[in-house]
Amino acid sequence: MKKGTKPYSIFKLKCPRCHEGDLFVNNRLFAFSQLLVMPDRCANCKQDYYIEPGFYSAALWISYPIELLLIIPTIFSGLIMDNSHQVFQILFPALVVLLFALQVPIMRISRAILLNITVAYDKTLSQ
Numbered sequence: 001m002k003k004g005t006k007p008y009s010i011f012k013l014k015c016p017r018c019h020e021g022d023l024f025v026n027n028r029l030f031a032f033s034q035l036l037v038m039p040d041r042c043a044n045c046k047q048d049y050y051i052e053p054g055f056y057s058a059a060l061w062i063s064y065p066i067e068l069l070l071i072i073p074t075i076f077s078g079l080i081m082d083n084s085h086q087v088f089q090i091l092f093p094a095l096v097v098l099l100f101a102l103q104v105p106i107m108r109i110s111r112a113i114l115l116n117i118t119v120a121y122d123k124t125l126s127q
């Protein structure tokens with residue numbers, strides 16, 4: 001991903017304004033602790049990450065359609081496919097576990113998308 005683009009900031013979980021500072025204290029996509037803990041401001045450009053009270057409740061409206069896009073095909077594949085087939089008996093539970101594992105990255109990416117909608121990139125701030 002090219003720095004200076006929205007996908008770079010979203011999937012690398014970087015500040016939407018400078019693309020340098022981390023959005024989360026634990027900035028890996030798959031985190032097991034401090035899942036949604038964010039610093040108050042960007043360490044590089046001092047962009048405020050808490051723009052207004054309850055700002056990130058709007059991220060639920062971003063994660064919800066993403067979840068639906070993943071869960072609905074999984075449910076229908078479970079209903080349509082032949083349950084007696086051995087590959088399906090292994091694949092379907094693995095798919096369900098994968099969907100649960102994707103909850104944390106989807107929540108983090110949703111917050112990054114919301115911030116990128118709200119804050120524009122300023123290339124004079126990046127190094």
Ligand SMILES: [Zn+2]
Pocket residue numbers: 015016017018019020021042043044045046047
């Ligand atoms: Zn920044």
